[in-house]
Amino acid sequence: MDNIRLILLTALCLVCLLIWQAWQKDYGTVKAPGASSTQSSPDKPDKERSDVPHAPTPAATPPGTTQPDAPLSDPAQLIRVRTDVLNVAINKQGAVMEQVKLPTYPVAADRPNEPFVLLDNTAGHYFVTQSGFRSNQPAPDHHALYEAEASEYALREGEDQLEVTLRWHSPEGLEVSKVFTFRRGTFLVHLRYEIKNEGTEAWSGRMYAQLQRNTAKDSSGMIYTYTGVAISSPEKRYEKIEYDDLVEVPIDRDITGGWAAILQHYFLAALIPDPKTPYHYYSLVPKDSDRYVIGMLGPEVQVPAGGEAFTGIDLYVGPKLQHVLEGLAPGLELTVDYGVLWFFGKPIFWLLEKLHRLTGNWGWAIVLVTVLVKLAFYQLSAMSYRSMAKMKKLTPRMTALRERYGDDKMAMNQALMEMYKEEKVNPFGGCLPILVQIPVFIALYWVLLESVELRQASFGFWIKDLSAPDPYFVLPLLMGITMMIQYKLNPKPTDPIQQRIMQALPVVFGVFFAFFPSGLVLYWLVNNLLSIAQQWMINRQYGDSPAPAGAGS
Numbered sequence: 146m147d148n149i150r151l152i153l154l155t156a157l158c159l160v161c162l163l164i165w166q167a168w169q170k171d172y173g174t175v176k177a178p179g180a181s182s183t184q185s186s187p188d189k190p191d192k193e194r195s196d197v198p199h200a201p202t203p204a205a206t207p208p209g210t211t212q213p214d215a216p217l218s219d220p221a222q223l224i225r226v227r228t229d230v231l232n233v234a235i236n237k238q239g240a241v242m243e244q245v246k247l248p249t250y251p252v253a254a255d256r257p258n259e260p261f262v263l264l265d266n267t268a269g270h271y272f273v274t275q276s277g278f279r280s281n282q283p284a285p286d287h288h289a290l291y292e293a294e295a296s297e298y299a300l301r302e303g304e305d306q307l308e309v310t311l312r313w314h315s316p317e318g319l320e321v322s323k324v325f326t327f328r329r330g331t332f333l334v335h336l337r338y339e340i341k342n343e344g345t346e347a348w349s350g351r352m353y354a355q356l357q358r359n360t361a362k363d364s365s366g367m368i369y370t371y372t373g374v375a376i377s378s379p380e381k382r383y384e385k386i387e388y389d390d391l392v393e394v395p396i397d398r399d400i401t402g403g404w405a406a407i408l409q410h411y412f413l414a415a416l417i418p419d420p421k422t423p424y425h426y427y428s429l430v431p432k433d434s435d436r437y438v439i440g441m442l443g444p445e446v447q448v449p450a451g452g453e454a455f456t457g458i459d460l461y462v463g464p465k466l467q468h469v470l471e472g473l474a475p476g477l478e479l480t481v482d483y484g485v486l487w488f489f490g491k492p493i494f495w496l497l498e499k500l501h502r503l504t505g506n507w508g509w510a511i512v513l514v515t516v517l518v519k520l521a522f523y524q525l526s527a528m529s530y531r532s533m534a535k536m537k538k539l540t541p542r543m544t545a546l547r548e549r550y551g552d553d554k555m556a557m558n559q560a561l562m563e564m565y566k567e568e569k570v571n572p573f574g575g576c577l578p579i580l581v582q583i584p585v586f587i588a589l590y591w592v593l594l595e596s597v598e599l600r601q602a603s604f605g606f607w608i609k610d611l612s613a614p615d616p617y618f619v620l621p622l623l624m625g626i627t628m629m630i631q632y633k634l635n636p637k638p639t640d641p642i643q644q645r646i647m648q649a650l651p652v653v654f655g656v657f658f659a660f661f662p663s664g665l666v667l668y669w670l671v672n673n674l675l676s677i678a679q680q681w682m683i684n685r686q687y688g689d690s691p692a693p694a695g696a697g698s
Contacts, residue, residue, distance in 0.1 A: 196275075196355075196357060196429060196431045196436070196438055198279060198353050198355070198427055198429070198440060198442050220296075222236050222237050222238055223235070223236060223237070223296070224236075224237065224293050224295070224296055224297070224298070224309065224311070225296065225297045225298070226297075226298045226299075226307070226309055226325070226327065227297075227298070227299045227300065228299075228300040228307060228327045228328075228329065229249075229300060229329055229330060230247065230248065230249050230330060230331070230332060230463070231245060231246070231247065231248075231327065231332065231334075231462070231463075232245070232246040232247075232248055232260060233245050233246075233325075233327075235309065235311070235325065236266070237290060237291045237292070237293060237311065238288065238289070238290050238291070239275060239277065239285075239286070239287035239288050239289060239291070240276075240285075240287075240289075240291040240311040240313075240323045241273055241274060241275045241276070241287050242264060242273065242274045242325075242334070242460070242462070243264065243265070243266035243273045244262065244264055244265050244266060245262070245263045245264035245265075245462045246260040246261065246262050246263070247260050247261045247262075247263060247332075247412075247463060247464070248260040250412075250464060250597075250600070251601065253601075254601040254603075254609050254610045254613075255609075261412070263412050263414065263462055263463070264414065264462060268359075270359075271357070271358055271359045271436060272356075272357075272358035272359075272407070272414070273356075273357055273358070274354070274355075274356055274414060274416075274460055274462070275287035275354070275355050275356075275357055275440075276323075276336060276352065276353060276354040276355070276458070277289065277352070277353060278321070278338075278350040278351065278352055278353070278446075279350060279351045279353060279442065280348070280349065280350030280351070281349075282317075282319075282346075282348050282349070282350065283315040283316075283317055283319060284315075284319070284321070284348075284350045285313040285321050285323075287355075289313055290313070291311035291312060291313050291323065292311065292312050292313070292314075293309070293310070293311045293312075294310070300327060300329060304329070305328060305329045306326060306327070306328050306329070307326070307327045307328075308324055308325070308326050308327075309324070309325040309327070310322055310323070310324045310325075311323045315344075317344045317346075318342065318343035318344030318345070319340070319341070319342055319343070319344060319348055320340070320341040320343065321338060321339070321340050321341075322338070322339040322340075322341075323336070323337075323338060324336070324337040324338075324339060331469075332461055332462055332463025332464070332469075333417075333459055333460070333461050333463075333473065334459070334460045334461075334462065335457060335459055335460075336354070336457050336458050336459070336460055337455060337456075337457035338352060338455065338456050338457055339453065339455055340446065340448050340453060340454045340455070340456075341448075341452075341453045342448040342449065342450055342451065342452055342453065343451065344450055345450050346450055347447065347448065347449045347450055348447075348448045349445050349446065349447045349448070350445070350446055351442050351443055351444065351445050351446065352442075352443040352446065352456045352457075352458070353440055353441065353442045353443065354416050354418075354440055354441060354443075354458045354460075355416070355429075355438050355439060355440025355441070356405070356406075356407045356414050356416065356438070356439055356440065357436055357437070357438045358407055358436065358437060359434075359435045359436045359437070360372075360373075360388050360435065360437065370410050370482070370594055370595065371385055371408060371482050372408060372409050372410065373385060373386060373387050373388055373407070373408060374386040374387075374388065374391065374396075374405070374406070374407055374408075374428070374437070374439050375405070375406050375407075375408055375480060376396065376400070376403060376404070376405045376406075376426060376439070377400075377403045377404045377405075377474065377475070377476045377477070378398075378400045378402070378403040379400075379401070379402050379403070379475075382475060382476030382479060383476050383479035383480070385482075386428075388437050391428045391430055391437055391439075392430050395427070395428045395429070395430075396426050396427055396428035396439060397425075397426075397427055397428075398425070398426050399423055399424070399425050399426070400423070400424060400426050400441075401420070401421065401422065401423045401424070402420040402421070402475070403418075403424070403426070403474075404416060404417045404418070404474045404476075404477060405426060405439050405440070405441060406461075406477075406480060407439065408465075408480055408482075411464060411465060411595075411597040411600055412463065412464050412465060412597070413461070413463075413465055413480055414460070414461065414462045415460070415461040415462075415473075415474075415477065415480075416440070416441060416458060416459075416460060417458065417459040417460070417461060417473060417474045417477070418441060418443065418458050418459075419458075420474070420475075422443065422444060423444060424441040424442060424443055424444075425441065425442040426439075426440070426441050427439070427440055427441070427442065428440075441458075443456060443458075459473070461473060461477075464597040465480055465481045465595070465597050466597060466598070467481050467494070467596075481595050481596065482591075482595060483588065483591040483592065483595060484587075484591050486584055486587055486588040486591065489584055489585060489587075489588030490588040490589075490591050490592050490595075493514065493585070493588055493589055493592050494592045494596055496514055496517065497510050497511065497514055497592065497596075497599075498510075498598070500513045500514060501598075506603075506604065506605065507598070507599055507602040507603075507604070507611055507664070508602070508603070508604025508605065508608065508611055508664070508667060509604075511589075511611070511664050511667050511668050511671075512667065512671050514589075514668070515668050515671040515672050515675070516671070516675065518585060518672075519672065519675045519676075519679075522581050523679070525581065526581075526676070526679060527679065527683065530679060530680045530683040530684075531683055532570060533634075533635055533680070534680075534683050534684050534686075535568060535570045536570060537635070537684070539564065539568060539570065542564060543561065543564075546560050546561060546564070582672065586665075586668075586669070589664075589665060589668055590661075590662070590665050593611065593612055593662045593664045593665055594612070594662065599611055599612050599664065600612050601613075602664075604663070604664075604667065607619065608620075608663050608667075610663070611662060611663055611664035611667070612662050612663075612664060613662060613663060614659060614660055614661060614662065614663060615659070615663040615666060618659050620658075620663055620666040620667060620670055621655045621656075621658040621659040621661075621666055622655060623670055624654065624655060624658055624666055624669055624670045624673060625651040625652060625654060625655030625658075626651070627670060627673035627674060627677060628650065628651035628654055628655075628673060629651045630673075630677055631673060631676065631677060631680070632647055632648065632650075632651065634677065634680050634681060634684060635680075
């Protein structure tokens with residue numbers, strides 16, 4: 146029984162180590178990538194651009210319609226858009242959203258006036274949305290220069306919708322209007338293309354939309370919050386693709402009813418096309434660059450001379466809010482990735498959300514979840530604690546048997562099993578609480594790590610962010626103390642080495658948990674307190690006095 150307990154506790158220590166390494170990967174220092182550029186020179190033919198998807202036949206763009214990418218700092222090229230949840234910078238070159246700030250999501254709890262930057266056109270954090278057309282005829286890609294009527298737009302009080310229109314003209318009479326539609330309270334942006342052909346010949350082309358970003362490598366950690374590419378199809382609703390895999394096996398498939406996204410911790414940018422229209426999904430890795438491109442190419446749009454046509458796509462740029470993502474596209478909510486224990490994580494988050502609505506505080510919601518989990522496993526825990534209480538009374542007899550048989554392990558184990566049978570004790574019963582807690586513990590870790598709703602959520606007192614470590618180490622210290630109390634209540638291992646290991650575990654766990662999310666430490670602390678209360682009551686029922694060493698031996 147001692148060996149089984151030691152193995153389980155060692156396994157739990159290993160789990161804690163892996164999770165701590167994951168935490169270091171998520172929040173440790175990340176090396177900034179190099180400032181390699183994917184920009185093309187003005188005179189470079191459009192068909193040679195490595196970040197533009199190729200049409201079935203070579204594309205042509207009229208002279209003068211493409212220019213080098215303008216830096217974000219060039220105010221003459223920028224259009225500023227403000228809504229209640231988005232601050233957007235649209236570059237007139239390509240009419241691309243090259244900066245998106247989220248004012249309702251501060252970058253840190255102690256910097257409430259500094260919004261989180263999701264999209265940006267900087268060397269250290271290059272992440273933008275791009276779109277345009279591929280055609281044998283003159284057509285704007287995401288390098289084309291557009292015009293706009295104003296340089297600033299804002300969603301006014303009482304308005305529910307804001308449209309921002311940019312226009313591109315060709316000498317042949319083609320006018321393409323790129324219309325961004327922003328709605329109050331949502332991170333979903335609808336992109337609509339209005340194509341008017343005032344020329345003398347019919348025009349045809351295919352719209353594409355893509356996400357382009359760079360990435361930084363960090364070799365630390367064994368498990369981590371997923372950061373990378375994800376695509377969806379009716380056959381597989383959530384398919385993760387590592388950046389490195391895009392080099393070896395590029396995306397090249399036709400999908401109807403899917404989506405494509407680039408994920409990062411708590412946030413994502415996603416392309417959501419019409420679910421009934423077939424799109425060709427692709428990926429590109431621009432030459433001599435640290436950037437990656439994923440996108441989709443739509444069906445051919447045909448516009449006769451004197452006619453017009455419309456096409457478009459939805460862009461989601463914001464937090465991974467499960468209840469929002471569920472309503473946007475099938476499987477998009479799966480980007481909130483709870484790992485292999487998602488079947489525990491999803492109900493835990495559902496319960497947390499309900500309790501948060503009741504209490505108005507995520508910390509108290511965690512406390513109540515802990516109580517409910519404890520109640521759900523009350524009888525199982527009671528059986529285990531009864532077994533441990535009986536084992537504690539048998540400790541002197543176990544010590545006597547060890548002294549009697551010395552190094553004769555076989556005889557000693559046989560005598561122990563006879564004693565267990567005589568006393569009707571299950572030597573493995575005390576391991577059940579640990580086995581039950583491990584999957585719940587891991588699932589709650591991923592819920593705290595992945596759920597943006599818990600990001601910067603305050604418990605009160607000194608805990609201002611339940612997803613961050615306790616700044617004063619109070620909770621880890623209290624948790625270590627409760628583990629020491631539990632050790633006193635449990636039967637002592639008969640082996641001296643195992644005794645020293647068990648005595649050291651509260652210190653080891655206290656140090657480990659000092660780097661864990663405070664919400665997770667809160668769960669474990671409350672669970673320990675409830676376990677101590679239950680075990681103390683059961684020990685009282687069976688009495689704390691040990692059985693005489695010679696009894697029944």
